[in-house]
Amino acid sequence: MGLRSETAANPSLLARSLLFVTGKGGVGKTTIAAGLALLGSMRGRRVLVCEMDAKGDLAACFETGPTFFEEREILPGLFAMSMDAESSLRQYLSLQLRLPRSAVIGPVARMFDFVASAAPGVREIVSIGKLCWEVRERHYDMVVVDAVATGHIVGQLSAPQTINNLVQVGLVRQQTDWMLDILSDPAVTAVLVVATPEEMPVTETIELVDDLKAKTSAPVGAIVVNRVLPELFGTREEQAFDALSSTQAMEVLADELRGGAEPLLAAARLMVRARRSRASHLERLRSAIAPGGPPGLAPMLYVPYLFLRSYGMRATRQVAAALAAELEI
Amino acid sequence: MTAPSRATLEDLVAAKEIVVVCGPGGVGKTTVAASIGAMAACQQGGRVLVLTVDPARRLAQALGLGGRDGEQGTALAPPRSGSARLRGPRALQVPPSAFEQVGASPRGELWAEMLDTKLGWDNLVSLHAPDPATAKRILENSLYQNISGRFVQSHDYIAVERLYELHSEGAYDLIVVDTPPTRNAVDFLLAPERMADFFASRLLRILTVPYRSRFVDLASRPFYYVADRVLGTQFLEDIAEFFILFQTLSEGFVERAKHVERLLADRRTTFIVVSTLEPVPVREAEAFIRLLPARRLHLGGVVLNRALPSYLTEAAVGQQADWLQSRSAQVAQRLCAPGGPLEACEEALVDRVLGEIAANFSNIAVVAKREAAQRAELSWAHELVSSIPELDEDVHDLAGVLALGRHLWSARAA
Numbered sequence: 021m022g023l024r025s026e027t028a029a030n031p032s033l034l035a036r037s038l039l040f041v042t043g044k045g046g047v048g049k050t051t052i053a054a055g056l057a058l059l060g061s062m063r064g065r066r067v068l069v070c071e072m073d074a075k076g077d078l079a080a081c082f083e084t085g086p087t088f089f090e091e092r093e094i095l096p097g098l099f100a101m102s103m104d105a106e107s108s109l110r111q112y113l114s115l116q117l118r119l120p121r122s123a124v125i126g127p128v129a130r131m132f133d134f135v136a137s138a139a140p141g142v143r144e145i146v147s148i149g150k151l152c153w154e155v156r157e158r159h160y161d162m163v164v165v166d167a168v169a170t171g172h173i174v175g176q177l178s179a180p181q182t183i184n185n186l187v188q189v190g191l192v193r194q195q196t197d198w199m200l201d202i203l204s205d206p207a208v209t210a211v212l213v214v215a216t217p218e219e220m221p222v223t224e225t226i227e228l229v230d231d232l233k234a235k236t237s238a239p240v241g242a243i244v245v246n247r248v249l250p251e252l253f254g255t256r257e258e259q260a261f262d263a264l265s266s267t268q269a270m271e272v273l274a275d276e277l278r279g280g281a282e283p284l285l286a287a288a289r290l291m292v293r294a295r296r297s298r299a300s301h302l303e304r305l306r307s308a309i310a311p312g313g314p315p316g317l318a319p320m321l322y323v324p325y326l327f328l329r330s331y332g333m334r335a336t337r338q339v340a341a342a343l344a345a346e347l348e349i
Numbered sequence: 350m351t352a353p354s355r356a357t358l359e360d361l362v363a364a365k366e367i368v369v370v371c372g373p374g375g376v377g378k379t380t381v382a383a384s385i386g387a388m389a390a391c392q393q394g395g396r397v398l399v400l401t402v403d404p405a406r407r408l409a410q411a412l413g414l415g416g417r418d419g420e421q422g423t424a425l426a427p428p429r430s431g432s433a434r435l436r437g438p439r440a441l442q443v444p445p446s447a448f449e450q451v452g453a454s455p456r457g458e459l460w461a462e463m464l465d466t467k468l469g470w471d472n473l474v475s476l477h478a479p480d481p482a483t484a485k486r487i488l489e490n491s492l493y494q495n496i497s498g499r500f501v502q503s504h505d506y507i508a509v510e511r512l513y514e515l516h517s518e519g520a521y522d523l524i525v526v527d528t529p530p531t532r533n534a535v536d537f538l539l540a541p542e543r544m545a546d547f548f549a550s551r552l553l554r555i556l557t558v559p560y561r562s563r564f565v566d567l568a569s570r571p572f573y574y575v576a577d578r579v580l581g582t583q584f585l586e587d588i589a590e591f592f593i594l595f596q597t598l599s600e601g602f603v604e605r606a607k608h609v610e611r612l613l614a615d616r617r618t619t620f621i622v623v624s625t626l627e628p629v630p631v632r633e634a635e636a637f638i639r640l641l642p643a644r645r646l647h648l649g650g651v652v653l654n655r656a657l658p659s660y661l662t663e664a665a666v667g668q669q670a671d672w673l674q675s676r677s678a679q680v681a682q683r684l685c686a687p688g689g690p691l692e693a694c695e696e697a698l699v700d701r702v703l704g705e706i707a708a709n710f711s712n713i714a715v716v717a718k719r720e721a722a723q724r725a726e727l728s729w730a731h732e733l734v735s736s737i738p739e740l741d742e743d744v745h746d747l748a749g750v751l752a753l754g755r756h757l758w759s760a761r762a763a
Contacts, residue, residue: 045374186492256698257705264684276673283663286658287709287714291713331628
């Protein structure tokens with residue numbers, strides 16, 4: 021499932037500069053973001069990967085120490101940071117107001133928490149602002165954001181608009197226009213929604229895609245379907261498998277295996293059933309996201325279930341490889 | 350009294366008035382909460398409420414929340430204690446006929462209520478405002494509307510607040526709370542404290558000093574210099590006006606937050622932590638579990654959702670899989686031999702199928718072993734650890750809710 025419809029206005033995901041990776045909690049969003057960032061850096065791009073919720077999961081994906089607001093090169097060409105709205109504001113102010121940092125720290129720290137609680141969009145705008153700024157200044161070829169989960173991403177991406185509506189003047193207001201330009205340009209920005217082929221993640225993904233279209237101008241770049249189970253049997257294999265459950269066949273197996281084969285067959289049935297139930301959710305997702313539309317509109321990228329290692333550098337590498345295969349590079 | 354090490358979830362729930370179901374995102378908290386509620390209503394009787402936040406639609410239908418009004422459930426206007434001006438969110442009863450259809454005969458009643466954050470905030474404002482006019486001004490303030498509608502963390506506070514309200518009304522024998530999705534599971538616990546801190550903050554006082562007199566205060570001058578440049582004077586004034594209004598609520602809010610905290614720590618309240626056995630959720634669940642005793646909150650049990658069956662970790666079966674992998678050709682030959690049970694099947698095909706069966710077992714076994722290790726790590730935390738098997742289907746009807754509940758109910762210490 022590649023992105024054959026690439027155009028100058030709608031380039032391949034890896035050619036874009038700002039990639040937001042979101043998804044329902046527990047679907048593996050951080051691992052996908054890490055894999056994408058790793059892939060970018062393996063393809064020679066200078067990459068910044070940023071964790072928005074500061075839980076430390078991103079660092080675990082790279083087997084590296086904790087990440088901070090100041091980015092750190094964790095692999096050649098791959099920089100990591102964790103977002104901190106207050107530090108972001110401080111950096112911004114010292115650049116914009118040309119104030120010495122010491123003059124800004126005390127009052128700003130105190131002000132910030134407060135105003136941010138009161139005025140929605142403020143915390144978000146300084147976080148998003150930092151990311152957009154890195155893109156605008158071309159410090160990196162590609163900024164990958166391990167963004168907040170489905171419930172919060174729309175608030176974050178629509179922050180510039182929220183601020184526009186609330187704040188009439190001031191520095192923050194002056195900044196929203198260029199941010200909106202970056203965030204709504206499909207040549208620059210893409211939102212990737214990660215889902216597993218299960219009921220709630222699929223439902224939330226469909227709702228999120230609608231919501232993103234309705235409330236933000238951010239382009240949905242792809243749906244990443246994570247933890248796709250392997251298909252054990254084709255139709256003919258499945259007939260043979262069913263035949264194995266007969267008493268006679270079970271007797272042969274028990275004799276060969278020196279013990280009942282029931283657990284082995286049960287494990288296979290477990291997988292077949294799980295795959296089948298997931299297939300139906302996948303179908304629901306597919307028909308909701310791209311109902312016969314042109315490929316590339318919101319392409320679906322498939323990442324297999326990783327049996328051996330589900331997180332850590334090994335898993336990140338495997339996800340990067342799977343994404344590379346999906347993106348046909 | 351049953352000794353704690355032999356306690357089941359059933360015993361635990363019987364002894365409590367509030368069960369808070371919490372844990373990392375995506376682990377099935379809503380389903381577990383619904384199951385606990387349904388089982389309690391069926392077997393222990395009384396009036397049981399499941400307070401939930403945005404459950405999956407089909408599950409909502411199973412609980413009578415999803416249908417058109419009056420179709421699935423009967424609306425209940427919960428009794429209100431002396432505050433007639435409050436608009437109440439509506440709890441719906443899961444009709445007894447729905448239980449009968451799945452062969453259950455509940456001794457009690459199961460009610461469900463969906464948390465409405467916006468309404469929760471509005472009610473709080475109406476409750477604590479000194480007079481209706483102030484309440485109206487706050488409710489109409491654009492900043493307030495943004496806070497109540499979008500403020501990311503406001504879910505948490507409203508959930509505990511609503512819990513407090515429901516509990517103090519005394520309309521239910523048991524309240525099961527499905528905690529809202531938060532960035533971190535602990536956010537839910539910290540919500541009342543944060544609310545109290547918010548009102549106690551020095552900055553709230555600075556901001557609410559009438560605008561002109563601020564410039565007299567040397568200490569706050571740098572603050573205003575920066576704030577004016579960043580946000581603009583007009584916006585700051587809007588904020589100040591809002592906070593001046595909002596501060597009139599302060600006393601009531603702080604008092605209330607204290608009550609809410611006390612209720613969470615009450616002996617009648619227990620916390621059930623839900624997690625899957627994947628490494629990342631387990632880490633988050635573990636952190637949450639560690640936090641509970643520090644805050645004097647009662648950990649009732651740990652529910653491990655979507656656990657793989659235990660036969661997958663048996664060494665003997667693993668050896669069978671290895672053996673089948675290496676001898677699949679011979680086994681296929683024997684099965685497909687004339688007169689053999691699979692003589693109608695192509696031998697190469699059967700060989701392939703057997704190879705897949707063996708490889709699949711080894712694949713899942715690795716996951717199951719990893720799960721077993723994660724499980725051992727969580728088990729230190731509490732005697733009552735209960736697992737729910739990986740189900741083929743998502744739970745989406747009352748039958749599923751009850752089936753899952755039966756698993757939970759009789760689970761004993763691992």
